[in-house]
Amino acid sequence: MERLLVAHISEIPPLRSRTVRVGGIEVAIFKLSSGELYAVENRCPHKAGKLSEGIVCDHHVFCPLHDWKINVKDGLVQAPDEGCVRTFAVETDAVSGNVYLKIASGSLSA
Amino acid sequence: MKRRLVLVGNGMAGVNCIEHIIKLAPGKFDITIFGSEPHPNYNRILLSSVLAGDSTMKDIVINDWDWYRENHITFHAGQTVTKIDTIHKTVTSDQGVTVPYDDLILATGSLPFMLPLPGADKEGVIAFRDIKDCETMIEAAKKYKKAVVIGGGLLGLEAARGLLNLNMDVSVVHIFRHLMERQLDETASRMLQIELERQGMKFLLEKQSEQILGKKRVTGLKFKDGSMAEADLIVMAVGIRPNVALAKENGIEVNRGIVVDDFLQTNVPHVYAVGECAEHRGVAYGLVAPLYDQGDVLAKKLCGIDCAPYEGSVTSTKLKVSGVDVFSGGQFMDAPDTKSIRVQDDIDGIYKKIVIKDGKVIGAVMFGDTSDSSRIFKLIRSGEDIGGREKEVILGEGAGKSSGGSSVASMSADEIICGCNGVTKGAIVQAIQEKGLTSVDEIRACTNASRSCGGCKPLVKELLACTLGEDAVTASKEGICGCTAMSRDEVVEAIRSMHLTTGKEVMNVLGWSNPEGCSKCRPALNYYLGMVWPEEHEDERESRFVNERNHANIQHDGTYSVVPRIYGGVTSPQELRKIADVADKYNVPMVKITGGQRIDLLGVKKEDLPKMWADLDMPSGYAYAKALRTVKTCVGSTFCRFGTQDSIKMGIELEKKYERLNTPAKVKMAVSGCPRNCAESVIKDFGVVAIDGGWELYVGGNGGVKVRAADLLFKVKTEEEVIEYCGAFLQHYRETAKWNERTSEWVERVGLESIRQALDTPEKRAALVERIEKTLGLTKDPWKEIIETRELRTLFDDLPAPEAAAARES
Numbered sequence: 001m002e003r004l005l006v007a008h009i010s011e012i013p014p015l016r017s018r019t020v021r022v023g024g025i026e027v028a029i030f031k032l033s034s035g036e037l038y039a040v041e042n043r044c045p046h047k048a049g050k051l052s053e054g055i056v057c058d059h060h061v062f063c064p065l066h067d068w069k070i071n072v073k074d075g076l077v078q079a080p081d082e083g084c085v086r087t088f089a090v091e092t093d094a095v096s097g098n099v100y101l102k103i104a105s106g107s108l109s110a
Numbered sequence: 111m112k113r114r115l116v117l118v119g120n121g122m123a124g125v126n127c128i129e130h131i132i133k134l135a136p137g138k139f140d141i142t143i144f145g146s147e148p149h150p151n152y153n154r155i156l157l158s159s160v161l162a163g164d165s166t167m168k169d170i171v172i173n174d175w176d177w178y179r180e181n182h183i184t185f186h187a188g189q190t191v192t193k194i195d196t197i198h199k200t201v202t203s204d205q206g207v208t209v210p211y212d213d214l215i216l217a218t219g220s221l222p223f224m225l226p227l228p229g230a231d232k233e234g235v236i237a238f239r240d241i242k243d244c245e246t247m248i249e250a251a252k253k254y255k256k257a258v259v260i261g262g263g264l265l266g267l268e269a270a271r272g273l274l275n276l277n278m279d280v281s282v283v284h285i286f287r288h289l290m291e292r293q294l295d296e297t298a299s300r301m302l303q304i305e306l307e308r309q310g311m312k313f314l315l316e317k318q319s320e321q322i323l324g325k326k327r328v329t330g331l332k333f334k335d336g337s338m339a340e341a342d343l344i345v346m347a348v349g350i351r352p353n354v355a356l357a358k359e360n361g362i363e364v365n366r367g368i369v370v371d372d373f374l375q376t377n378v379p380h381v382y383a384v385g386e387c388a389e390h391r392g393v394a395y396g397l398v399a400p401l402y403d404q405g406d407v408l409a410k411k412l413c414g415i416d417c418a419p420y421e422g423s424v425t426s427t428k429l430k431v432s433g434v435d436v437f438s439g440g441q442f443m444d445a446p447d448t449k450s451i452r453v454q455d456d457i458d459g460i461y462k463k464i465v466i467k468d469g470k471v472i473g474a475v476m477f478g479d480t481s482d483s484s485r486i487f488k489l490i491r492s493g494e495d496i497g498g499r500e501k502e503v504i505l506g507e508g509a510g511k512s513s514g515g516s517s518v519a520s521m522s523a524d525e526i527i528c529g530c531n532g533v534t535k536g537a538i539v540q541a542i543q544e545k546g547l548t549s550v551d552e553i554r555a556c557t558n559a560s561r562s563c564g565g566c567k568p569l570v571k572e573l574l575a576c577t578l579g580e581d582a583v584t585a586s587k588e589g590i591c592g593c594t595a596m597s598r599d600e601v602v603e604a605i606r607s608m609h610l611t612t613g614k615e616v617m618n619v620l621g622w623s624n625p626e627g628c629s630k631c632r633p634a635l636n637y638y639l640g641m642v643w644p645e646e647h648e649d650e651r652e653s654r655f656v657n658e659r660n661h662a663n664i665q666h667d668g669t670y671s672v673v674p675r676i677y678g679g680v681t682s683p684q685e686l687r688k689i690a691d692v693a694d695k696y697n698v699p700m701v702k703i704t705g706g707q708r709i710d711l712l713g714v715k716k717e718d719l720p721k722m723w724a725d726l727d728m729p730s731g732y733a734y735a736k737a738l739r740t741v742k743t744c745v746g747s748t749f750c751r752f753g754t755q756d757s758i759k760m761g762i763e764l765e766k767k768y769e770r771l772n773t774p775a776k777v778k779m780a781v782s783g784c785p786r787n788c789a790e791s792v793i794k795d796f797g798v799v800a801i802d803g804g805w806e807l808y809v810g811g812n813g814g815v816k817v818r819a820a821d822l823l824f825k826v827k828t829e830e831e832v833i834e835y836c837g838a839f840l841q842h843y844r845e846t847a848k849w850n851e852r853t854s855e856w857v858e859r860v861g862l863e864s865i866r867q868a869l870d871t872p873e874k875r876a877a878l879v880e881r882i883e884k885t886l887g888l889t890k891d892p893w894k895e896i897i898e899t900r901e902l903r904t905l906f907d908d909l910p911a912p913e914a915a916a917a918r919e920s
Contacts, residue, residue, distance in 0.1 A: 062629035
């Protein structure tokens with residue numbers, strides 16, 4: 001398990017996201033209104049829309065291309081659409097405010 | 111253990127089947143695909159449009175390399191399978207790769223039929239079948255002039271049209287007297303020939319080719335009657351034959367094609383065939399629709415899903431040649447036991463014929479106007495009895511009444527209601543009945559119908575009404591979105607009376623069912639709050655759609671397009687130079703003039719946006735916003751010999767005055783300098799037409815999803831009045847329309863008279879103008895704001911690449 005320092009908590013505004021490239025994959029890290037962070041692959045399973053640009057409501061993001069609704073906690077696409085986005089574990093260091101992505105070694109060979 | 115599925119042939123039929131399988135049973139199979147061509151899966155039907163220059167090779171790729179990777183498909187591109195071992199269940203390629211299978215799909219397609227003429231092996235003699243042929247033609251056109259296409263069928267004519275586009279001198283040789291004799295009757299064929307001759311194609315009909323002339327490269331073609339044609343390039347498009355060699359050599363039963371049963375299985379267990387290589391009930395199809403029908407059945411069969419057997423397809427043909435609309439389907443030739451109805455209009459070049467047998471439509475041919483083809487083809491396939499309304503079928507129902515005119519009640523269940531998302535009437539009715547839906551919103555949420563452009567919304571509504579009965583629909587109350595039952599007016603009233611100033615407050619106080627709303631209500635609330643409390647409400651960027659947050663239009667590949675403000679459409683050499691320099695600097699892949707006379711820089715990377723705006727040093731064109739987009743103008747009295755007033759000046763003034771104003775939906779304006787109306791003011795939200803001694807003001811026009819001609823609101827005398835009425839109109843619209851409601855819908859909802867009454871006295875106008883001025887005074891150019899604000903600017907960049915923090919910390 002690799003633990004990658006990707007951001008400081010202050011770099012991501014609430015109900016917004018930032019993107020980071022890890023291996024060959026673009027990851028979108030969302031900050032919910034509660035301050036919790038969740039990370040998903042920045043790619044809607046429908047037509048590869050950049051989820052990072054979607055409107056965030058509670059723990060869902062709406063894809064900006066065709067309004068698919070995706071749960072950022074488990075990556076599941078909400079009805080009436082179907083599918084799943086890859087999720088990544090995020091950890092925030094309460095003291096330093098550093099944000100880490102935790103990624104199983106070798107899982108990013110895209 | 112996953113089942114091992116091997117597909118031989120990376121064409122449309124086989125890969126379509128694989129697509130179905132992936133959807134039906136993800137992860138059930140380990141999939142391997144072999145393809146002889148070194149390309150990912152592409153749409154062969156569109157080769158003619160590549161040749162015609164309407165598409166590029168890239169455009170016709172159906173599934174790119176990523177698709178294979180993402181679906182974990184092993185793809186052996188450029189490898190031809192040469193051996194199948196049906197005992198040990200393996201296949202082997204020409205490069206020695208051997209792969210075991212549990213199930214094997216043969217989709218080897220077909221080969222172009224090459225006439226065995228002497229000289230057919232000369233350089234410059236080709237078929238029209240794959241990307242390589244297409245490239246050969248494009249290359250040949252650069253060096254040579256004369257092309258001869260052998261074959262006056264569908265493929266031959268498409269190839270010929272493409273060669274014409276490549277500026278070649280093209281002759282089509284056909285053995286019969288009529289073109290496309292397998293699809294058209296004599297009349298349609300003649301009309302087609304006349305049209306193609308008009309486009310510059312030459313025809314050598316009733317000519318039988320005998321010999322191809324030339325030493326190394328072709329120089330001409332000799333016919334049986336002794337005549338000759340010069341040629342630097344000969345394209346043979348005389349037909350195809352199923353590619354059965356692989357199957358035949360490996361003990362699989364072959365007739366004309368690979369023989370399959372109603373579940374696409376060959377005589378060898380676990381070996382299937384689909385597409386042009388297959389022969390089903392004695393028919394080998396060479397068109398796309400049957401291939402998809404077959405792929406669908408086979409996918410279900412392999413995934414273990416019950417489905418009806420494949421029973422053959424009724425085929426239809428459309429010619430893909432620009433400027434020519436041809437359709438034919440079913441059995442279109444007259445026979446002793448058939449009757450037909452024909453409509454022939456030589457003036458407009460329109461011909462339609464339907465063939466009827468026992469009260470049913472069994473075939474049709476159309477030339478010049480094929481708009482009814484899908485409706486009529488449906489009748490052919492369904493075999494519906496049309497006794498007594500034969501003429502209606504060909505002339506259209508209720509001729510003369512508004513376009514389409516088909517009542518939703520009379521549509522068949524498989525007819526598509528929502529064209530964007532392909533939702534049929536049957537699917538909607540089923541959802542209404544099974545899930546107890548009572549509103550268009552619920553139907554959208556459940557079926558996707560009306561989710562994209564919204565053009566089908568009235569049809570969906572009508573369908574809802576006729577499924578449930580009118581009363582059931584009106585009785586159910588529709589909120590502004592799924593989060594609330596409150597209407598727009600109730601929400602706005604609450605914002606005013608309870609002095610709510612943030613989206614969060616509204617959702618809390620008014621009891622939203624989703625605590626943070628949804629992608630529909632959040633932008634709406636942000637708009638209403640800003641409209642009611644322009645000074646107090648702080649714009650909520652996180653509630654804005656991406657385009658309005660990033661101040662550029664997001665495109666399907668995640669890039670953006672940038673449109674600088676060019677007031678009234680008038681620019682200067684300096685400005686153009688600046689735009690050109692910026693386009694160069696950021697490698698903008700396309701520069702385009704927009705529908706509203708502005709310049710669009712397409713394909714810009716998100717991180718480049720702020721830098722580009724800074725370099726452009728021009729205001730934002732708001733081509734992405736719910737705000738004033740453009741004011742289109744004609745040349746007017748400045749240069750035009752008919753112009754009665756200065757439309758350019760008027761347009762620039764309006765654009766400068768009202769730019770940046772948030773509105774419920776996008777607003778487009780236009781100013782025409784005379785009643786010839788070259789700026790198309792009557793399909794704009796606010797249109798101005800100069801007349802001698804005054805101006806006409808039009809409102810509620812729309813040239814988009816639902817075309818609507820604008821209504822004349824007032825006539826005024828002075829330029830000042832135009833500005834004043836425009837402001838009052840915009841503010842009244844801002845205050846009373848629903849979010850996302852275009853003026854065209856709004857005018858119809860509230861009525862033109864109510865708008866006149868809101869604007870008819872100087873006092874009323876002054877009050878509205880005062881409120882709009884207050885809002886206008888608060889607007890800022892977003893591009894400038896972002897360039898000057900570091901926190902906003904950094905949000906356009908990716909986070910820096912991560913470091914392996916674990917190592918450093920432990």
